[in-house]
Amino acid sequence: MTRAFVPADVDEVRDALARHDYLADEGLATSIFLALRLQRPLLLEGEAGVGKTEVAKVLSRWTGGDLVRLQCYEGIDAGQAVYEWDYSRQLLHLRAVEASGSEVVEDELYSSRFLVKRPLLRALDYEGDVPPVLLVDEVDRADDEFEAFLLEILSDWSISVPELGVVHAEIPPIAILTSNRTRDVHDALKRRCLYHWISHPDFERELAILRVRAPEVPNALAREVAAAVESLRGIDLYKPPGVAETIDWAQALATLGTTHLDERAVENTLGTILKYREDQERARSHGLDELVREAVARGA
Ligand SMILES: Nc1ncnc2c1ncn2[C@@H]1O[C@H](COP(=O)(O)OP(=O)(O)OP(=O)(O)O)[C@@H](O)[C@H]1O
Numbered sequence: 001m002t003r004a005f006v007p008a009d010v011d012e013v014r015d016a017l018a019r020h021d022y023l024a025d026e027g028l029a030t031s032i033f034l035a036l037r038l039q040r041p042l043l044l045e046g047e048a049g050v051g052k053t054e055v056a057k058v059l060s061r062w063t064g065g066d067l068v069r070l071q072c073y074e075g076i077d078a079g080q081a082v083y084e085w086d087y088s089r090q091l092l093h094l095r096a097v098e099a100s101g102s103e104v105v106e107d108e109l110y111s112s113r114f115l116v117k118r119p120l121l122r123a124l125d126y127e128g129d130v131p132p133v134l135l136v137d138e139v140d141r142a143d144d145e146f147e148a149f150l151l152e153i154l155s156d157w158s159i160s161v162p163e164l165g166v167v168h169a170e171i172p173p174i175a176i177l178t179s180n181r182t183r184d185v186h187d188a189l190k191r192r193c194l195y196h197w198i199s200h201p202d203f204e205r206e207l208a209i210l211r212v213r214a215p216e217v218p219n220a221l222a223r224e225v226a227a228a229v230e231s232l233r234g235i236d237l238y239k240p241p242g243v244a245e246t247i248d249w250a251q252a253l254a255t256l257g258t259t260h261l262d263e264r265a266v267e268n269t270l271g272t273i274l275k276y277r278e279d280q281e282r283a284r285s286h287g288l289d290e291l292v293r294e295a296v297a298r299g300a
């Protein structure tokens with residue numbers, strides 16, 4: 001029998017995430033705790049690479065529930081998100097029945113044998129001790145109709161398959177929605193969800209993240225990288241680096257044998273941290289030497 005996954009308090013959430021290498025601040029840990037306790041979907045917004053998607057992955061590792069991922073994109077529709085009939089297999093079945101000289105029973109063609117379950121149906125129609133984690137990733141990329149459709153499902157946790165009946169999850173999946181805010185998610189959907197904005201981590205948290213995610217990076221270099229990234233986020237960039245880029249950068253520098261930041265090392269690895277030519281130019285005109293000096297002073 002499935003039981004809801006209910007942590008005792010916010011600290012339990014924060015500690016469990018940390019055991020799975022995810023370092024959440026108080027605000028995020030509280031939002032996740034409430035989402036689990038109140039069985040409400042959680043909408044996570046934030047800039048690229050701040051750890052939105054990772055929350056769902058880590059939750060699934062912690063709870064032991066399957067991770068069911070629905071990647072949204074422009075034009076996604078119910079067929080790709082809920083279910084489809086496997087036409088080619090239905091056709092083969094039809095031919096086989098005809099060849100054997102028997103009658104084709106239509107109901108047979110629309111049985112669960114020929115149903116292809118897509119993520120939303122899989123997330124509702126599950127068996128297990130704990131509910132799965134449903135990740136609806138980058139919901140801002142889907143269009144309005146799909147969002148409205150999603151709202152319905154997140155409201156009553158049931159889906160009707162006309163040929164088979166209604167599928168209803170007694171215990172709802174743990175639902176994490178993410179958005180990069182390329183457009184605003186509608187108020188109705190927001191109302192259904194708890195909401196948390198994930199900001200870039202501060203220096204100490206980013207350093208701690210580097211320690212768990214890139215333990216091979218020497219300590220002094222990790223401090224300098226975290227400090228330099230903090231400065232880079234302070235200049236007006238088109239795409240400020242996310243945590244993912246910080247990790248990449250630190251690993252790239254360590255791979256090249258760098259033990260302390262210097263201007264040449266930064267110039268040679270700039271493409272791991274800034275992925276727009278204009279942003280690289282902006283960093284250069286701000287002064288890479290200045291960036292390095294500040295970072296080394298801060299990291300000391
Ligand atoms: N708080 C954190 N603790 C540990 N690792 C983190 C944290 N935040 C981010 N990361 C690391 O950063 C990587 C990128 O995170 P993730 O892919 O979840 O970002 P995102 O916000 O979904 O980005 P995008 O908007 O580009 O999809 C993760 O794989 C993880 O290694």
Ligand SMILES: [Mg+2]
Nearest residue numbers: 052053054178
């Ligand atoms: Mg993501």
